[in-house]
Structure formats: C-alpha cells, structure tokens
Amino acid sequence: MSRTHIRDFHDDDLDAIVRLWENAHRGDDAPVYSLAEVIASCQADHAVVAIQGDRLVGTAVGRAAHAQGWIVFFEVVPGPHAEHAAAALLDALERRMAPLGLGKLSILVGEDDDPVAALTANGFEVLHSVRYLERRMPVQRRELDLLKDVGGRILPRHLWRAVSGMRREKELLEERLVTPLSRPDLADRFGVVPPRAVMLFGPPGTGKTTFAKAVASRLDWPFVELFPSRLADGPGGLAGALRSTFETIGELEHAVVFIDEVEEIASRRGGTPPSPTQGVTNELLKLVAEFRESEGRLLVCATNFVRALDAAFLRHGRFDYVLPIGLPDDEARTAIWSRYVPADSIADVDIAALVEASDGFTPADIEYAARRASQEALARALRAGEAGDADSLATADYLRALGATRATVSEADVEGFLADIDTFARL
Incomplete structure (x- = not known):
C-alpha cells in the first residue's frame, strides 16, 4: 500500500x-x-x-x-x-x-x-449546548453594484408584521404572492404557478406602496422602485431608460420591482395625433411580457386610476392579479393611531374614539392629523412658558386636529373604487 x-x-x-x-x-x-x-x-x-x-x-x-x-x-x-x-x-x-x-x-x-x-480523537471537543443558526444574505456580492445601478435596496424584515389590520388584503397577498414565490415546491404540489406581475389599485394614500414594500420584506428580496419621471431625463428617453433598467434587473437573482402611479406611462392609447406617451406604453407592454419569462422576480404596479389604464395592460397573461387596496379598517386605524400618539400620552387618549372619528381617512390623513395635534400641543406648551409642566396630549387635541383635516378620499371616490372592484379586480 x-x-x-x-x-x-x-x-x-x-x-x-x-x-x-x-x-x-x-x-x-x-x-x-x-x-x-x-x-x-x-x-x-x-x-x-x-x-x-x-x-x-x-x-x-x-x-x-x-x-x-x-x-x-x-x-x-x-x-x-x-x-x-x-x-x-x-x-x-x-x-x-x-x-x-x-x-x-x-x-x-x-x-x-x-x-x-x-x-x-484529534483534540476537538463536542459542545452540546451549541446550536447552529444561519441567515442567507438577500443579495450576493456580485449583485450589489447591479442593485445600486437601479436604485434598489434591502428593506427591513419586519415590514410585513408592521402592517396591522387590513386582514383581507394581507391574506390575499400572502396566498396569491408570498407563498407561491417563497415556497415554490408547495405551489407546484397544488398546481399553482408563482405570479410574475400584479396590479394594486385604489384611492390615493391607501398604502399601496406600503404593501409592495411589505411583500418585498416578507420575501426577503431586494426592492427596486422605478420613477418614470427620473428615467425620462436619460439620453435615450423614457422608453430606452425603462428597457435598460429592466435588462439590469434581469441580472439579479431576485427582485420586487415597483412602479407607482403607472397610469402615467400606461394610459389608454389612441387619438389623433397619438399621445406622447403611446411609445412608452408600447415599450412597457413588451417589457412586462419579457419580464414574465424569468423566475425569481415580481413586478408590482400601483395606480390610483385603474380605469385610465390601457385595456391591453390589464388583459389576462400580463398581470396575474389585479388587487384592490382600500381605506384602512378599524384594526388598521387603531394601529396607526397607537403608532403616532406618544407613549407618555396614550393612557389619556381614547383611541377607540379616534378610530371612529377617522373612519374614511387614509393612513396619510391620520398621520397628518396626529402630527398636527402634537405640533399644536407643543406650541401651547411653549406659549405657557413651562413645557416640562404642560398637560399631555388628550383625546380632544386629536379630535380638533381631525376636524381640521380634509379627507383625501371623498365619498364619490369610495363609490368609484367599489365600482372599479366589480369591473377590474382579479383575485
């Protein structure tokens, strides 16, 4: 031997x-x-x-x-x-x-x-109290420069949990998007094809961007938000910049790509002369079709005016789901108010009264009212000259701020949204 x-x-x-x-x-x-x-x-x-x-x-x-x-x-x-x-x-x-x-x-x-x-036998000791844990990095080193080129970033992992209330919307996103993408073997067992593109629609300020980020956080995929107004400044124009950006994104292993207010570049075509954005809409339709050919990426588009989108954009085969995102429910408004009322004051505030009074308000409306109440309380304390001894915020402060806040979404907007659900939603 x-x-x-x-x-x-x-x-x-x-x-x-x-x-x-x-x-x-x-x-x-x-x-x-x-x-x-x-x-x-x-x-x-x-x-x-x-x-x-x-x-x-x-x-x-x-x-x-x-x-x-x-x-x-x-x-x-x-x-x-x-x-x-x-x-x-x-x-x-x-x-x-x-x-x-x-x-x-x-x-x-x-x-x-x-x-x-x-x-x-060679001097190594077995430590029985040790447990091995690991967490996969969402972006590998070779992808960092690519992600930087397209303005992408890694979001905190807690964003999904931070979206309180809106249970129906979260269930839809979990069942339709997150689970098939994060557990492809399970999806395959039931014959479910993981989605490639989804449209979120609803009144302005209802949290469509928040939901898109929450999905990226839940998947632990990089989040790339595209801003058409910025891309339009490139030398090749908006259509050329979109294609170049999508080609770079195609080199990433995973990504959630988000386009907000997509109606700006995907509005109804037609007319004489043709709309200046018609070429961009044509290019975007091609890009969506090409995007769907690759695994490991999800395109999320959001619009406040789903009825303004070009009909070809919403056809079957381009977007797997067209999901409505409405105003926050009672549970969601409770979580929003609890987030903005200071810890020192929350015992003196009737959150339930604020939830009832803010029915029909968007998350952005509630944030504005809460910050307005805080600012008014600070100004009152400064005028009193003894900020440290001033009374804490009370329910009345927030109700006054709500009374001075104009709701972003009108009753007519809500009626239109409900009609759009019947016409366009694809769950």
Whole structure:
C-alpha cells in the first residue's frame, strides 16, 4: 500500500475535492457549507490534501474570521489510511493557519456526520449546548453594484408584521404572492404557478406602496422602485431608460420591482395625433411580457386610476392579479393611531374614539392629523412658558386636529373604487 502524505492544495486537486464533497453530501439537503464556499476557500483561504500514490484521499479546508478559524470542509476516504490521514490533515491545517494568531479552530458538522470520531480523537471537543443558526444574505456580492445601478435596496424584515389590520388584503397577498414565490415546491404540489406581475389599485394614500414594500420584506428580496419621471431625463428617453433598467434587473437573482402611479406611462392609447406617451406604453407592454419569462422576480404596479389604464395592460397573461387596496379598517386605524400618539400620552387618549372619528381617512390623513395635534400641543406648551409642566396630549387635541383635516378620499371616490372592484379586480 502506498504511503499517504500531506501537502498544500494545488489547483489540479479541485476536481477530486469536488467529487469528495459530492460523495460526502450525497442525500444531504443542507450541508453547512456549500460546494461553492468550499471551492472559494480552497482557492483563496487555506487547504491541505492527503495523497496516496497519485490519488487524493482526503482534504481539510479552512478559513479565518477574526481570531477564530473555521474548517469549512473535512473529509477522508474510508480505508486503512483514514485514521492517520485525518490526524495529519488536521495538524497540517492548524500549522498553516497558526501564523494568523487564531485563538481556536472550530468546525460545524451534522449530528450523524462520520468525521466526528476523527475530530474528537484529534483534540476537538463536542459542545452540546451549541446550536447552529444561519441567515442567507438577500443579495450576493456580485449583485450589489447591479442593485445600486437601479436604485434598489434591502428593506427591513419586519415590514410585513408592521402592517396591522387590513386582514383581507394581507391574506390575499400572502396566498396569491408570498407563498407561491417563497415556497415554490408547495405551489407546484397544488398546481399553482408563482405570479410574475400584479396590479394594486385604489384611492390615493391607501398604502399601496406600503404593501409592495411589505411583500418585498416578507420575501426577503431586494426592492427596486422605478420613477418614470427620473428615467425620462436619460439620453435615450423614457422608453430606452425603462428597457435598460429592466435588462439590469434581469441580472439579479431576485427582485420586487415597483412602479407607482403607472397610469402615467400606461394610459389608454389612441387619438389623433397619438399621445406622447403611446411609445412608452408600447415599450412597457413588451417589457412586462419579457419580464414574465424569468423566475425569481415580481413586478408590482400601483395606480390610483385603474380605469385610465390601457385595456391591453390589464388583459389576462400580463398581470396575474389585479388587487384592490382600500381605506384602512378599524384594526388598521387603531394601529396607526397607537403608532403616532406618544407613549407618555396614550393612557389619556381614547383611541377607540379616534378610530371612529377617522373612519374614511387614509393612513396619510391620520398621520397628518396626529402630527398636527402634537405640533399644536407643543406650541401651547411653549406659549405657557413651562413645557416640562404642560398637560399631555388628550383625546380632544386629536379630535380638533381631525376636524381640521380634509379627507383625501371623498365619498364619490369610495363609490368609484367599489365600482372599479366589480369591473377590474382579479383575485
């Protein structure tokens, strides 16, 4: 039998290490470190291999993070050489990484992984109190520049939970959008095709943008909001800028793309002479069709005037769903008021009275009234000269502010919205 010797990793060893990793993780749905990470560490960090004759029979691959070293892959082919090779590999990797000033060398393995015995035999201690947790980064390094180019960003993960009330709307978005996109295997089991594009419509200020951001947050996908007015300033005009932007977005693995007030660039075509935006509408229709051909991305458009959209824009096959977003319900208004009333004053405020008095108001209307009440209370305290001893805000302050706030959505708007639900909604 040939003697086993240990040496540093060479690029020519990569194919053998890939086979070793594949054999080690055959049937393993979730190895701690992916093959891509192992290959990257072989090439950029620290790796040693065990060679028997001209055959690679083991490897230990590590990387350093601050004062701690991590073994990202350790495997030895079973056989008479295995015990010696395991010990020699671990010793060689430790010597190679020692100049980095590491305080400890660590490894994460599955509960039933074979290397545990070899590791404990070579000085590694099993810490039973340790649990391994991980969170996938929503954007990989190669995508950061692309995301920056299109003005995209990663939103906080709590936005979905922050949308209180509006239970029916949230259920629709969860069932129609979030679940099929985040759990494609489950969707496939029931024959559900994950959506590619959705239209949100409703009166202004009802939270369509908030819902679009909440969906991106819930999916943990980058959020890219397109502003046609800004794109129009480009040298190729609005149509050219839209195509260029969509091409860049197409290079992202995942994205929620949001266009607000889409009626500005997708209004009804026709007339003599043709509308100046007709070419843009034509281009957008083509882009939506192309966008639908790729997985992992969702286009969300929002409009205050769904009846103003070009008929071709709302045909089946372009938007999977056309969802109404109406005024906040009692539960939602309760959450909004609770958010804006200061903690020091909330015990003195009848939130239920404010909820009743603000029926028919948008979230933006309520925010305006709350801030107006706070500003008036501050001004009153300053006029009194003793801001620290001034009375806290009371229900009457908010009711006065509501009385001075004009509702964004009129009764006629509400009636029109209800009629639009019957005509255009596709749930």
